[in-house]
Amino acid sequence: MQASAATELILIRHAPALTGGRLCGRTDVGADLGDGTGARALARALGAVGRVIASPALRCRQTAGALWPGLTPALDAALWEQDFGDWDGRPVADVPDLGPMTRADLARHRPPGGESFADVVTRVTPALSALGPGLTVVVAHAGTIRAGLSMALRDPADALGVDIAPLSATRIVRHGADWSLGYVNRIAPWP
Numbered sequence: 001m002q003a004s005a006a007t008e009l010i011l012i013r014h015a016p017a018l019t020g021g022r023l024c025g026r027t028d029v030g031a032d033l034g035d036g037t038g039a040r041a042l043a044r045a046l047g048a049v050g051r052v053i054a055s056p057a058l059r060c061r062q063t064a065g066a067l068w069p070g071l072t073p074a075l076d077a078a079l080w081e082q083d084f085g086d087w088d089g090r091p092v093a094d095v096p097d098l099g100p101m102t103r104a105d106l107a108r109h110r111p112p113g114g115e116s117f118a119d120v121v122t123r124v125t126p127a128l129s130a131l132g133p134g135l136t137v138v139v140a141h142a143g144t145i146r147a148g149l150s151m152a153l154r155d156p157a158d159a160l161g162v163d164i165a166p167l168s169a170t171r172i173v174r175h176g177a178d179w180s181l182g183y184v185n186r187i188a189p190w191p
Contacts, residue, residue: 007132007174008182010046011145014055014063015039016166023092025084025114025143031059031066038167038188039066045188046137046169053131054139055079063167064139073139078127081141085114103157121147121156132174145170152179 015031015038017024033039046067054060054073057080064073087095098109110116115123124147128138138144142164150159152172164170164185171182 005133008135009128009131009148009172009174010049010135010137011148011170011172012042012063012067012137012139013142013145013164013166013168013170014057014059014139015066017059021091021093022089023084023087023095025081025088025141027089028058031062033062033066036066039063041188042167042169043067045186045190049135049137051131051134051136052139053079053136055081055141055144057081057141060139060141067139076127078123079138079140079144082117082120082143083114084111086112087114103160107156107160117143117146117160118156120144121150121159124148125151129174148172149181149184152181 015033018030018032049068052064052068052071052073053076054064056075056077061073064071101109107117110119120143124144128148128151145164146159146162149162149170149172150156153159162184165187168185168187170184170186173180173182
């Protein structure tokens with residue numbers, strides 16, 4: 001009996017978004033790639049990649065282009081950031097304070113006209129699970145990456161506690177039906 005090949009996902013958060021201090025989930029803003037040093041360092045650290053998939057958001061497409069000039073990633077709308085509904089595009093200072101909430105309650109909280117983090121997990125999990133076998137690099141958003149982490153952590157609420165830095169890499173691997181965590185939030189260069 002031959003073992004099935006593993007599915008390896010490298011989840012990259014886009015470069016810092018040009019939000020102007022606003023909450024931008026579905027608001028399509030560009031990325032601040034600076035002089036490109038960070039993207040070049042990350043591309044070198046990752047080495048050769050084959051399949052690259054990205055959120056259709058401008059900031060993700062720009063980041064993928066800076067990482068691998070000339071490569072056009074496949075786009076998947078399921079990889080968009082959380083839809084913050086009526087809060088999207090508002091100054092962060094104007095987003096209502098929800099008061100004390102458990103992570104589980106926060107994962108279920110749905111902004112007016114938007115989606116909860118649990119909804120994001122429901123949307124993203126099938127898209128990521130369908131990838132494989134082999135290595136796939138996904139350029140997406142912090143919420144998308146947290147949804148991927150929840151597959152390995154098995155609880156969306158646990159993933160909410162993880163800060164995902166811009167231009168960081170997170171690795172999850174599936175053997176059979178089980179996902180495991182390789183690393184989280186790696187910033188290049190690394191050894």
